[in-house]
Amino acid sequence: MLQHKLTQMYQILFEHFGHRRWWPGNSPLEVCVGAILTQNTSWKNVEKAITNLKNAGNLKVSLLHKISTDELATLIKPAGYYNIKAKRLKNFITHLVKRHQGSLDSMFQADVDELRTELLSINGVGKETADCIILYAANKPIFVIDAYTKRVLERHGIVGQDADYDSMQMIFHRNLKEDVALFNDFHAQFVAVGSRHCRRNPKCAGCPLERLGGRGSVI
DNA sequence: GACCAGGCACATC
DNA sequence: GATGTGCATGGT
Numbered sequence: 001m002l003q004h005k006l007t008q009m010y011q012i013l014f015e016h017f018g019h020r021r022w023w024p025g026n027s028p029l030e031v032c033v034g035a036i037l038t039q040n041t042s043w044k045n046v047e048k049a050i051t052n053l054k055n056a057g058n059l060k061v062s063l064l065h066k067i068s069t070d071e072l073a074t075l076i077k078p079a080g081y082y083n084i085k086a087k088r089l090k091n092f093i094t095h096l097v098k099r100h101q102g103s104l105d106s107m108f109q110a111d112v113d114e115l116r117t118e119l120l121s122i123n124g125v126g127k128e129t130a131d132c133i134i135l136y137a138a139n140k141p142i143f144v145i146d147a148y149t150k151r152v153l154e155r156h157g158i159v160g161q162d163a164d165y166d167s168m169q170m171i172f173h174r175n176l177k178e179d180v181a182l183f184n185d186f187h188a189q190f191v192a193v194g195s196r197h198c199r200r201n202p203k204c205a206g207c208p209l210e211r212l213g214g215r216g217s218v219i
Numbered sequence: 220g221a222c223c224a225g226g227c228a229c230a231t232c
Numbered sequence: 233g234a235t236g237t238g239c240a241t242g243g244t
Contacts, residue, residue: 039227081240082239123227125227128225199244
């Protein structure tokens with residue numbers, strides 16, 4: 001039942017938006033940096049911060065390791081929360097250098113569960129950030145739950161308002177085949193529909209998922 | 220000028 | 233264990 005609904009949901013989104021080819025980052029390191037910078041922040045602001053890092057030639061592990069936290073904070077300013085995020089980026093890079101000689105490939109050798117536990121041990125990396133890194137940088141199968149995903153699930157009556165991260169993630173893991181490409185594109189579709197139709201649009205007008213009987217067609 | 224955005228850690232009860 | 237709060241810029 002749920003399996004059918006999720007499949008139907010994905011098909012509608014796929015037909016509407018096409019393949020999303022996500023995440024919007026050119027390298028695994030850029031995905032990791034973006035995942036931390038986008039915490040509670042719109043992607044447009046993150047893009048500016050990443051552009052600053054690139055222009056300063058700092059989007060490399062060795063340089064991110066060398067740069068001071070204050071300098072880093074200045075470069076990522078447009079992403080907001082720049083002091084806390086500079087510390088979080090530093091925590092991530094320091095961990096990577098100490099444990100894996102700065103090699104993401106080395107860190108990504110671990111299986112999904114080990115990698116997730118390791119990422120969650122880094123101060124500043126929570127569940128969503130860890131899962132983004134696992135799925136979009138390490139290309140391992142884990143479903144990312146974010147604000148958009150939660151909103152869509154809520155509006156389609158699949159979960160209640162108080163649903164937590166783990167329970168929502170379990171819905172996808174139990175009802176979809178474990179497939180990196182599917183998890184990657186499905187979550188990207190949620191972001192596509194969420195950023196275009198959910199934001200400041202509680203009645204979901206014009207949303208391709210109206211066909212499924214979400215709030216837009218119910219209220 | 221208020222409100223929101225692809226969270227997270229920490230304090231307090 | 234649940235709830236509240238600080239972190240901050242840029243777009244609507």
